[in-house]
Amino acid sequence: MRPTLRAAHKRPEHTETTQERLRRLNLTMIVPPLAAAGAVLVAVDARTWWDAAVLTLGVIAGLVVVERWTAGDTSRVALPCLIITAAVWPFGVLVADSHTAFYGITIVGPYLIPQLTRHQGAATLGLSAFVAAVGTAKLLESPDDVPGVLIRYVFIPTGVTVVATGLMFANQLFYKLMEQTRERDAELAVIGERIRFASDLHDIQGHTLHVVKLKITLAEKLLRSDTGRVEEELREVHALVSDTITQTKELAYAQRRLNLSAELENAKNLFEAAGIRVRVNREADVEESVNGLLGQVLRETTTNILRHAQATRVRITLSRSGISIVNDGAREAPLPGLSGLATLKERVGDNGGELTVEQENGRFLTAAAFPSLRSEKLPAAAREDD
Template sequence: MQRITAPTSQLSRNISSTWQLTLAGITFFNLTLVYLWHGAATVQVGTVGALMVLVVGLIWAGLAVVMMYRYRWIIDADHAEGSWTCRPWVVVAAVTAAVALGVLTWISIGLVVASIVPVAQVLVMLRWSTGVRSRFALGLTAVLVALAILDYRHNLGALNADAPTTFILLLAYAAIIPGFTVFSLWWWDIVVELDQARLAEGELAATRERLRLANDIHDLQGHHLQVVALQLELAERVLALDQAAGLEHVHEARRTVATAQAETRNLAERMRPVNLRNELENAAELLRVAGAEVTMRIAPNVATAPSEVLAPVIRETTTNALRHGGGKKVDVALDFEHDQWQYAMKNDVDCSNTSENLERQWSNGSGLASIKQRVREHNGQVAVEGTDTTHTVTVVLPHRKEIH
């Protein structure tokens, strides 16, 4: 299956915890085995032999960690240069350490099962084909249990009185560790596959959305262009006979173009995601650059606010404060109370500008009319209040679930 490569940071955020648990679990089992072999070797052959078992065992456990990191890197990147065939030294070193540890444990402890477990652990960590690893691990488990029984019958008598407890632990680990390792790596594979499926689903959804947007733009522009072409053709025909009628068709074509531009702009605004918190912070930064002292209050659940309505309102009120405000102080607030969103921008005004003048300036422009129209379309209300020193625009909108 072709994989979709995710950015390392994104993949780490999503599934690194699962990987850390997988790595920690397998490493814990390996280190516990080394500890048990070291303890048994101390009893049987003394400190020097036990130290050799400990050193080689730690090297084996460390190489197992390297193998698991290589395993994750291959799964994450699915890169040909990172495959096992291109990095044979990892497997060779791990197998060599496993064989050396097996020989040392056989010499020092005298149990065949203890000498086979390191090699078995390395083998089950390789990248086997689908279904092969589980059958291989099942066969290894059967072999290890059989060897443990043979050890119990033929080699256990050579051990001292404390050996049965150690042997029982080794037997349990011999029966558990191949299956545990295979299950852990299988679970990791499943998590990665699920993450890849999630990424594929996200890309598919984005592709569908782009196709839908392309169809909407095609339908919108195609219709208006067809109308414009017809109007210009009519103008061309009648212009020589009736100049007034021809110019009227030209004016109609211009109005159609303006309508197409407005509808295209509205479509783009509906499709463009808006981060309302960023919009508010950008407005505050713009006002501060202009020299105003800005205080801002934002509701904690701002992510659920109707951003497609409030974002243009924020831009328009910010422009108004920059144009007509006194430039000294601006208060911005977005609150959520009683299942309603309330946005307010209060700014000081130039002493030479009365509130009546400000209202008239807004009324003469398209800013206030545009805000009122947009808000009323979503069942909201707009209030403009002012004194000789302050000017406030307040917008109240129902919660998103009530917007129609």
């Protein structure tokens, strides 16, 4: 089914566009604040140009991981950046006397751990233990200020690392949910396309089969009394089947478009062949934008009248913004489920219209209207075709 395959094929392009937008959004919202915060921390803590260079290297390694994370590819930079930031933290503690040198590793670690396929908990515990152990080493230089060292070099860095890792796990869950939502959207689009295709196929072949049945029944009745008419009916059946094959091919290649005028002429011929009197009232020319959809409504209604009603009269009214079909001979009991009209009701509604189906006192009304297309002025004169 080519329409279904084409709909499924277009979806990845949309997904790629969405991912690119998310990447740009992440780069805009995450990288500048992280870079600014890192620059401030380096400016505050660095006492020499050497300290500034090493601390800046840790910040840059963290930003590189973030940039690659937004692109979905951290494999090539993960290990080098982790090694750099892991080395900057001990340098800051033991050499530069910087209690903020953990900044780089609290970016790299939380971004990389959620991407692990397993042992994420152990990796989180190991990262936190490393940050805490390096901070504790500061007690070797400052044994007289234990509370201060523990707060600045152990508790705060470790706490920030744990919180940042937890936030990244939540962020990963959010992106997984978004990906699942996109996949569900793609699946629903494919299902919707299949339903549309099945509905159109039902319109074409179901209608044709009922008409063929009607004409064959008529030919059987005339077989002995009017062989010329029988030959004419069989030729029409042959032409109808050929036309249905053509329409089915057009549907498969998404080239089919119903024409209301052709459907109107077809409906008149079918009703007359069944001995049903038809009256057509033309109040105005139908808007081109809804021509095909109103043709579908007329075709489905014609099939339902031939199948479910014992009609003797049908009145079809055309306006600029809609169509109404009224027939007599409707059953007093509730009609069986008209799935074709139910599908058309959704389709008409999706295009801003309303489909009305009413049954009362042996009369059945099917009407489709598009209020937004109604003309402000009434037509000067209406035309009626008997």
